[in-house]
Amino acid sequence: MKKLIYMTLALLVFSCSGTKSTTAKQPSKKMLKGTWEVSNIKFVGDKGLYKAFLFDLADSSCFKGGEWVFIPNNGSGKFSTNVNSSVCEAYTQTIHWSFLESADGFTQFQFKYVGDDVKAKNVKSGYRGTIQEISENMMILKVASEYEGNPFDVILTYNKTSDSIEM
Structure with a gap:
C-alpha cells in the first residue's frame, strides 16, 4: 500500500511540475x-489624451510608415522615421538588437543606438518593448510610455514588406 501511495505522489509531483508554456511561440532572430x-x-491606458515621444527620438506618429531592417546573424539593423507631417523629420538610425526573456515569461525586443564610431558594447542604455505577438510576417510590440505623469502603453504593429536586408 505504501508503494502505491509513493508512486501516486511521485506521479502527481512530476505531472504538476512547472513547465514553460508552449502556447507562446518563442521568437528566433531569423523570424x-x-x-x-x-x-x-x-495607445492603451486610461481614457485621455496621449502623446508619446518614442525612443528619445520623435513623436510616435513619425514612426508610422517607418522602415525597420533586421539582420539576424549579427543583430544589426536600422530604422527610419516617416516624414508624414511638419512634426516629423527624416531620420535614419543604425541599431544593434536582440531578444531578452523577461522574468514574467514574455520575450522582449531590445535595441541600442550604434554607429560607425559607436559600438554596442560601449552603449550603456537602450530601449525595450514586450513582444505581444510574433510570426514570420508580423510583430506586435508593446512599449511602456508616460505622458504628464500618466503611464500607458504604445502598441506598434510591424508588417514584413521584404526579405531584403540592405543597410
Whole structure:
C-alpha cells in the first residue's frame, strides 16, 4: 500500500511540475530577417489624451510608415522615421538588437543606438518593448510610455514588406 501511495505522489509531483508554456511561440532572430514597416500605432491606458515621444527620438506618429531592417546573424539593423507631417523629420538610425526573456515569461525586443564610431558594447542604455505577438510576417510590440505623469502603453504593429536586408 505504501508503494502505491509513493508512486501516486511521485506521479502527481512530476505531472504538476512547472513547465514553460508552449502556447507562446518563442521568437528566433531569423523570424525578423528582412525589412519591416510600422503599419499601426495605438495607445492603451486610461481614457485621455496621449502623446508619446518614442525612443528619445520623435513623436510616435513619425514612426508610422517607418522602415525597420533586421539582420539576424549579427543583430544589426536600422530604422527610419516617416516624414508624414511638419512634426516629423527624416531620420535614419543604425541599431544593434536582440531578444531578452523577461522574468514574467514574455520575450522582449531590445535595441541600442550604434554607429560607425559607436559600438554596442560601449552603449550603456537602450530601449525595450514586450513582444505581444510574433510570426514570420508580423510583430506586435508593446512599449511602456508616460505622458504628464500618466503611464500607458504604445502598441506598434510591424508588417514584413521584404526579405531584403540592405543597410
